Amino acid sequence: MSALPLLSFDSIPAEVDAVVIGGGLAGGMAALRLASAGFRTIVFDRTAHPREKVCGCCLAPAGIAVLSRCGLGGLLSDASPLEEVLLEAEHGAAVVRRPGSVAIARGALDVRLLAAVSAAGALVACPVSASVDGSGRVELRHEGGVRHVRARIVVAADGLHGSSLARRGDFAWKSSERSLIGVGAIAPAGAVRVAPGQVRMRVCREGYVGVVRLPDGRVDIAAAVRPAFLRAARGVAEPMRAMLGDAVTDERAVMDAAWQGTPTLTRSRSRLSAPGILVAGDAAGYAEPFTGEGMGWALGTGCAAGDHAVRVLSGAAAEGEWDPICRGIVRGARLRCLLTAQLLRSPLAVKACVRVIQALPGASARVARAFGAPSTVPIGELR
Ligand SMILES: Cc1cc2nc3c(=O)[nH]c(=O)nc-3n(C[C@H](O)[C@H](O)[C@H](O)COP(=O)(O)OP(=O)(O)OC[C@H]3O[C@@H](n4cnc5c(N)ncnc54)[C@H](O)[C@@H]3O)c2cc1C
Incomplete structure (x- = not known):
């Protein structure tokens, strides 16, 4: 994959057909579809x-399928196949067979997608912060400089942290008061014990933490925790070390890792479109990371947003038709994820789940369904 060609801030054109805000998986897919259609x-x-x-870095089958359908399976050429989830709780542990997902670092995956976007003819400019003003113009900021660009359509795919629509009161977030927040870091190889091909998932009263080995051997750690847990600890590294417990083999490396946080995770917007604007990916709403499907939701809604933007620009559809399309893509999986995560907040339910799997290994397949549909794309075909 070639290096990412970037546009300088001064060379940004005053007008384009489409602006995509956010170069993550949702923004990348939307831009790819728009550029491939010639816009x-x-x-x-x-x-x-x-x-x-902050991401568990486990790409589930639905996300793999989106990349594969778009001819992007090669982006996962060095991804590590995952086989099982080791579910650990206060009262024991159980292994759930869960083949079909892969582990890949977000730094690698997202920049590869942006390189494909650039190869398809789109311009990429970063680091540039973008926001939509009241008149639909996009304001751009970089190192104290300000520019504006006009677009016939804007796809806002700026994730949970995004503020590109902050000046648009009609797109305000609704967030659950009981929502967890996300925390994550990548630690050096061997810092936390996790077998190759395994997702190690620890569930406790404060939330849950997942660990996976990345293709280069480093260890990705991602957790969803109660905000009060971190407030009481006045920091992130120590509570994360405590949650990981005896899985930690190198305490110093875990304490020194570059921990990042997120705002509240469970959130939604009252609308996902307006004239000249579509919203996709986490920016359109999120549930919880328990089932490790957020990347798939971002790829799926980003791809569909790009296709819908193409139809809007071609006069074949209206922006307002986007809301039910986007919500329809994620509704079922998000509901399943929220229900599973809620259930696992009860220590009794976790205990019962672990006991059932231990006693009846056949029940593990049922538990695996909580993590989504099995793969329809053999991993080997992506190589
Ligand atoms: C703890 C945790 C664990 C998770 N584990 C998994 C997992 O194992 N598997 C899985 O599939 N999903 C997981 N997820 C979810 C997954 O990380 C997200 O759903 C996914 O990254 C969403 O992609 P996105 O493109 O919508 O947003 P992002 O990946 O967040 O990309 C948004 C981009 O927008 C940019 N941006 C923000 N504001 C602006 C602005 N104003 N102007 C320009 N750019 C801007 C940001 O820099 C960023 O690059 C997890 C999430 C959390 C919190």
């Missing part, structure tokens, strides 16, 4: 790529 498209990301972000 002048520019992607802005406020962070320089490659960048890591």
Whole structure:
């Protein structure tokens, strides 16, 4: 994969067909579909790529299928196949067979997708922060400089942290008061014990933490925890070390890792479109990371947003038709994820689940369904 060609801030054109805000998986897919259809498209990301972000780095079958259908299976050429989830709780542990997902670092995956976007003809500019003003113009900021760009359509795919629509009161977030927040870091190889091909998932009263080995041997750690847990600890590294418990083999490395956080996870928007605007990926709403499907939701809604934007630009559809399309893509999986996560907040339910799997290994297949549909794409075909 070639290096990512970037547009300089001064060279940004005053007008394009489409602006995509956010160069993550949703923004990347939307831009790819727009550029492939021949529309002048520019992607802005406020962070320089490659960048890591809080993510469990387990790409589930649905996300693999989106990449494969779009001819992007090669982006996963070095991804590590995952076979099982080791579910650990206060009262025991159980292994759930769960083949079909892969582990890949977000820094690698997202920059590869952006390189494909660029190869398809889109412009990419980062680090540039973008926001939509009241008149639909996009304001751009970079190192104290300000520019504006006009687009016939804007796809906002700026994730949970995004503020590109903050000046648009009609897109305000609704967030659950009981929501967990996300925390994550990548630690050096061997810092936390996790077998190759395994997702190690620890569930406790404060939330849950997942660990996976990345293709280069480093260990990705991602957790969803009660905000009060971190407030009481006045920091992130120590509570994470405590949650990981005896899985930690190198305490110093875990304490020194570059921990990042997220805002509240469970959130939604009252609308996902307006004239000239579509919203996709986490920016359109999120549930919880328990089943490890967020990347798939981002790839799926990003791809569909790009296709819908193409139809809007071609006069074949209206922006307002986007809301039910986007919600329809994720509704079933998000509901399953929320229900599973709620259930696992009860220590009794976790205990019962672990006991049932231990006593009846056949029940493990039923538990695996909580993590989504099995793969329809053999991993070997992606190589
Ligand atoms: C703890 C945790 C664990 C998770 N584990 C998994 C997992 O194992 N598997 C899985 O599939 N999913 C997982 N997820 C979910 C997954 O990380 C997200 O759903 C996915 O990254 C969403 O992609 P996105 O493209 O919508 O947003 P992002 O990946 O967040 O990308 C948004 C981009 O927008 C940029 N941006 C923000 N604001 C602006 C702005 N104003 N201007 C320009 N750019 C901007 C950001 O820099 C960023 O690059 C997890 C999430 C959490 C919190």
